[in-house]
Every structure is written in structure tokens, then in C-alpha cells.
Amino acid sequence: MTHPAAASQPATPPALQAIGISKAFLSGKLHTQVLEDFSLRIEAGELTLISGPSGCGKSTLLAILSGLQKVDGGRVLALGSELGQLDLRALERFRLQHTGFVFQGFNLFPALSAFEQVELPLNHMGLSRDEARARARRSLEEVGMAPRMKLRPSELSGGEKQRVAIARALAKEPELLFADEPTSALDAANGQMIIDILHRIAHTHGTTVLCVSHDPRVVVHADRVLAMEDGRILSDRRTHVPTNDSKVT
Amino acid sequence: MVALARKTLIYEWRRFLPAMLAVGFAGLLQLLQLALVLGIFGSTSVYITGSSADVWVGYPGTQNVGSGRTIDPDVESRILMDPAVQRVEPYDWVDGDWRGPHETGGISVFVSGIDPSPEGLMFSKALSPSLRARLAEPDAVIVDRSVLGQLGVNIGETATINGHQVTVVGISSGLRALGGVNVLTSLATARQLDGDPSDNGPTYLVAKLHDPEQADAVAARLRGDTAFGPYTTWSARDFARLSVRYWMFDTGAGAGVLFLAGIVFLVGAVITSQTLIAAVNGSMREYATLNALGVGVAALRRVVLEQAFWVGALGLLGAGLLGVLLMLLAHSQDVPVVLNVPAALACIILVMGLAAVSGLAAMRSLRRADPATLLR
Ligand SMILES: Nc1ncnc2c1ncn2[C@@H]1O[C@H](COP(=O)(O)OP(=O)(O)OP(=O)(O)O)[C@@H](O)[C@H]1O
Numbered sequence A: 001m002t003h004p005a006a007a008s009q010p011a012t013p014p015a016l017q018a019i020g021i022s023k024a025f026l027s028g029k030l031h032t033q034v035l036e037d038f039s040l041r042i043e044a045g046e047l048t049l050i051s052g053p054s055g056c057g058k059s060t061l062l063a064i065l066s067g068l069q070k071v072d073g074g075r076v077l078a079l080g081s082e083l084g085q086l087d088l089r090a091l092e093r094f095r096l097q098h099t100g101f102v103f104q105g106f107n108l109f110p111a112l113s114a115f116e117q118v119e120l121p122l123n124h125m126g127l128s129r130d131e132a133r134a135r136a137r138r139s140l141e142e143v144g145m146a147p148r149m150k151l152r153p154s155e156l157s158g159g160e161k162q163r164v165a166i167a168r169a170l171a172k173e174p175e176l177l178f179a180d181e182p183t184s185a186l187d188a189a190n191g192q193m194i195i196d197i198l199h200r201i202a203h204t205h206g207t208t209v210l211c212v213s214h215d216p217r218v219v220v221h222a223d224r225v226l227a228m229e230d231g232r233i234l235s236d237r238r239t240h241v242p243t244n245d246s247k248v249t
Numbered sequence B: 001m002v003a004l005a006r007k008t009l010i011y012e013w014r015r016f017l018p019a020m021l022a023v024g025f026a027g028l029l030q031l032l033q034l035a036l037v038l039g040i041f042g043s044t045s046v047y048i049t050g051s052s053a054d055v056w057v058g059y060p061g062t063q064n065v066g067s068g069r070t071i072d073p074d075v076e077s078r079i080l081m082d083p084a085v086q087r088v089e090p091y092d093w094v095d096g097d098w099r100g101p102h103e104t105g106g107i108s109v110f111v112s113g114i115d116p117s118p119e120g121l122m123f124s125k126a127l128s129p130s131l132r133a134r135l136a137e138p139d140a141v142i143v144d145r146s147v148l149g150q151l152g153v154n155i156g157e158t159a160t161i162n163g164h165q166v167t168v169v170g171i172s173s174g175l176r177a178l179g180g181v182n183v184l185t186s187l188a189t190a191r192q193l194d195g196d197p198s199d200n201g202p203t204y205l206v207a208k209l210h211d212p213e214q215a216d217a218v219a220a221r222l223r224g225d226t227a228f229g230p231y232t233t234w235s236a237r238d239f240a241r242l243s244v245r246y247w248m249f250d251t252g253a254g255a256g257v258l259f260l261a262g263i264v265f266l267v268g269a270v271i272t273s274q275t276l277i278a279a280v281n282g283s284m285r286e287y288a289t290l291n292a293l294g295v296g297v298a299a300l301r302r303v304v305l306e307q308a309f310w311v312g313a314l315g316l317l318g319a320g321l322l323g324v325l326l327m328l329l330a331h332s333q334d335v336p337v338v339l340n341v342p343a344a345l346a347c348i349i350l351v352m353g354l355a356a357v358s359g360l361a362a363m364r365s366l367r368r369a370d371p372a373t374l375l376r
């Protein structure tokens, strides 16, 4: 069932591409080289999983590919734009138009209802009020939270909160969705539901989903699994045939 | 548009309460301080504001009503010659030493000798016609309700001023003085009380005009004639201002007010900004998430500033309500408090300025809302 990634290079341009990037942190006298001459392609419309031991640089890689962190060297291409050439405002605009995020913490505003959490970022995208509300409702329906959309975070379970957080990212209709340990704060059943939703988003919306996780259940659902260690990709395998790419056999 | 700032303020009101209280108390302190100062120093010009004279004539260089010197009595005819003038009357100011019937020791009093006739100008707004008429009796005086205890007298009792016996025939209200006690009497009695033989003219001449609007013009016109010895003229408004300004600035009280205002602003701003910063910090991860989703830092700043605005507005509302109650209480206790539009405006500006400064300080802490910190 698994194929080496190199053997099935698709002709379509990648959604995300890192070319020879390096990243180091300097905290006090301690110099940590997290990534060095690191290259990677992430294909569009797939659920790609990055897994690996703690501290190997997964979150750092995600932050770089999503434009939240600058690289020390190398180039990052996201949807064809070179992120290194965008200033802070342009990066914000790029993220507003093209990316969604799901974090380990749900980071919902305590004062807002589930519906308002989802509507809030849409207000800033220049959508009309009606369009924003319609989108918010649709994406809450998609994650099965429509019946509870009037509730505040304090009235929701952890899994429900994470579904609201996903709906918040999804309502923007982004081409790129980044998730960092989205299931690690949840129990098995809720974690499974989140994975199902992420998988469905990749396949029904054609969204490129890049997910960092230790969770073995995610591995089963991912189209592609990257095992990372010490800032390098150790293995790169496809768990099953991507439904939207007929060239891969 | 989801009203994040307002909804957070309402839902987490406990978090914002200290800021609202700080703003409210700063506003209240400022309001009461100003009202007291205006009330107390306003009373230094009660001789002018409580009378219906439009133009005052006195010794050149006089800085407040209490420090006048006598002028030539013939100036009166000069003033009357002006066609705009309807009526002129003398006003005598005599510094006296009061000895009450009971053990009170010597009290320094300001004797105002006024024309007791019904059309008299001096204190026409502070005395009822019947009360004023009682001054026509020889050696009759009127004292203020607020100083009865201090003077140790009551109506009908006698006392001495500068060794001359007087009888209290009436009690006025709202005629407090600063640094002494006002005693009202007739011009004739005042002259008898004046121990200084060199005083052979009125301290002031006050004039009523046919058209009060012309006070400034007439005052300017009457000035500068030296044929009758030194004198000068002021419109009533200018003289009142001069008097208040003298007390405010030459006594250092104004500097005290400004100093306290500065302290109040500083303390209020520190508490308010700290509370707002804590509130921002409490939502830092959520703000960072919005920023990750592409909501600009400028938009997040607006949320914080809006919260600061509401904190200021609500604090102001509380301060206003409490301030009105306290002012009413002060009035009922004869405490001189006065609030005018510029003073109220100054309080509003101070409070909203305080909220704005605090909001800006809190906005700075938003810089730590770095979405990269959410990925760990
Ligand atoms: N802001 C920072 N300052 C200093 N060092 C950092 C910073 N961010 C990350 N690092 C270091 O970079 C390395 C990689 O961190 P990263 O968060 O990418 O790991 P990770 O693979 O996501 O680990 P985990 O699975 O535990 O989340 C770690 O050694 C960490 O100490």
C-alpha cells in the first residue's frame, strides 16, 4: 500500500514548498539548530502528517511553512508566493486569505458564542454580514456543532471546543489548513472525530491539510506521513492512494 | 461585526471592574476638588456676583475686593455724568474686630457698608428687600447663617465691632468669606465703625447701567480721568475674575489644584493601565490566534482601545452619578461647591484622557500576541 514519495512525484505544483531552509534559535548562550538545509514539498488537497519525537522541530517547520516564523536561510513558497519576500502586513493579508489554523489549545474567546467565534475572523475578510453568517453556519454544520452554536466555550466539552476551532478555520475557506497537535488534549473518541473532520476537509474541499501529531490514529487517516527526527525527514510514505490524484498508482 | 470588545467587557466585567473604579474615583476626586475650589474661591467674588452693579470703580491696582483703598467721593459725580449710567452708590469696606456677647475672642470681620434703600445694588441678589430694609436702623448688622456659631451671636443679640456696639437684625445665607467673616451694615454705620480718620471717601463706587451689555465699554470710557484723584474702573465680570484669579494663583491654591490633578491622573492611569494590560494578557492566546488567522494587529489594537473607551465612559458615568449626590449633600450642609461647564468638561477630558493613555499602554502589550508562540 505504501509508496516512496519520490516515485510518484505529481505534475501539479505543490501547495507548499521549502527549499533549503535553515532555522536556529539562540536563547542565551544556547544555540539550537532546528532545521538545516531542509527541503520539502507538500501536495495540494492532501492530509499530510508530520510525526516525530518531541523537540525535533515539527512545530517550527509548521510555523515556517504557514508564514508565522521567518527562516534564517532558504526559501518558502506557499501557493506560489515566496513568504520571505512579504512584509508583516502582507503576511497577515496572505494568512487572512489563504490559511486556517487549529492549535492544541482551542483559544476561543470566553465571551463569545460558538457562532460568534466563527463569524469574527470572517468580519475581517471583507465579506458581507449575511455572507459571513451563512459561512459560519455552514461550517458549524459541517463539524456537527450547529445545534450548539449559541453556547459559550465554558458550556462546551473539549472536543466540541476543538470542533468550533476547526469551524473557525474552515469558514475562511482556506487553501491551506495547519494543525498542531489538534487531538492531544482530547480523549480517544473526540480525537477520532477531529481526525475524521480534518480528513474530510482535505478530500471534499481540496484543502491542503498539514498536521503535526503524535497520535497513531492520525497516521491511519493521513494521505502521507512524514517521520521527522532531529530536523530531518527520516521516512516519507503514502498510506493510501490520494483520491484526487489519479496518476499515483 | 462581532462586538468582541463590548461582549468581553460585559462577560468578564469583574476583570475590568478595578479599572472602572480607578477611572471613576479619579473622576470623582477631580470633580469634587474642582467644585470645592470653585465654591471657595467663587465666594471671594460674592460681593460682585451677589450684586447687580455692572461697573465697579475703585483704587487703581486693587487685586481683590478685600484689598481696596478709599477713593475721592467726588468721583461719584463724574460717573453719574455718563449717560449710560443709571445709578451709582458707594460701597464701603471696613476691616473690623468682632467681640461677641459670649466667649469667642476677637474675630476678624469684613464689614460691608451698603445702601439699605430698596433699589440698592450691593448684595441685591443675596438679600431679600425686607432684610435689606432692616439695615436702615442705626447700628444694625446682618451676618451669615454659616458663621453664627463662630461669631457666638443670634438674631437680636448685640456685639461690638472696633469697640462700637452693633445689633444683629437679620441672617443671610450664601455670603461666606475667605479668611474672615462678612458683616453687612448700612453705609452710615460702616463709617462709624471705621477707625481710620484718613478714610474720607468710599472704598468703591458701584454703578448700574441702562444696558448691562455695555459694561466693558463704559468701564473703559470712565477710566483714565485723573481730575478726581486716582481711581480705575472694571466691568463687574472682569473684577470678579480678577478677584478669583488673585486667590487661585497668588495664594498658591491653583498650583495645589493642578498638582493634585496630576497625582490623581497618574495614580488613576497606573491602576487602569495595569488592569487593562492584565485583561489583554488574559486573552493573549485568543488574540494571537486571530492574528494567525490573518486579523491584523491594527484591528486587535482597536479592540483594546474600545475597551479602554468603555471603561472610561462607564467610570465617568459612575463618577457623575456619585458626584451629583455628593454635591447635593454638600449644598445641604452649606459647604461651598460650585460646578460650571468648563470644570465639568475638564473632568471629562481628564477621565477620558486617563482611559486613552491606559488603553495605549495596554495596546503595547499586544505586541506579545505572537502567533508563533501558539505552535510549540
Ligand atoms: N522560540 C524559541 N526559542 C528558543 N528555542 C526554541 C524556540 N522554539 C523552539 N525552540 C527549540 O527548537 C526545537 C524544536 O522545537 P519545536 O517546537 O519545533 O519541537 P516539536 O517537534 O514541535 O516538539 P513537540 O513534539 O514537543 O511539540 C526545540 O529544541 C526547542 O527547544
Ligand SMILES: [Mg+2]
Pocket (backbone or CB within 6 Å): A058, A059, A060, A180, B375, B376
Ligand atoms: Mg510541537
